């Protein structure tokens with residue numbers, strides 16, 4: 001009989017700890033086939049036709065969109081997605097020098113979600129202020145989304161978006177000061 005409190009640790013394809021799962025979710029992942037089981041409990045799960053060892057440690061075979069994994073919106077997850085790099089001037093900075101920017105400002109109804117928040121250094125954030133990107137003449141290096149987060153959270157994954165963060169940042173390294181060089185993408 002499986003203890004109802006049994007948990008399983010999910011690792012990324014690069015063996016980084018991702019999250020702790022309840023045993024039901026762990027079994028579901030094994031059943032779907034997206035994971036390899038690295039360690040098992042002694043306990044067994046029985047259905048009328050199948051008996052499984054209870055999974056203890058799982059490793060993802062490939063990346064899973066963060067929404068499917070329930071990745072929560074947080075400051076740290078935004079920084080991770082954006083590689084701790086200001087999306088306007090492309091400087092990579094320590095966390096304490098970063099903040100996040102509402103692409104559509106709060107005063108215009110912009111929400112605090114992965115699709116409206118990008119990492120920004122404090123000077124760029126202050127310069128953009130409560131303006132939209134069109135008004136400020138800038139645009140973040142990459143359209144904010146959960147896609148980048150998946151790429152950061154699972155380093156093995158390549159960014160598939162054409163002109164990913166790296167390519168764009170080389171083109172636009174001059175930052176907000178050279179607003180004319182920013183293409184707007186909305």
Ligand SMILES: [Zn+2]
Pocket residue numbers: 086087088089090091120121122123124125
């Ligand atoms: Zn900046």
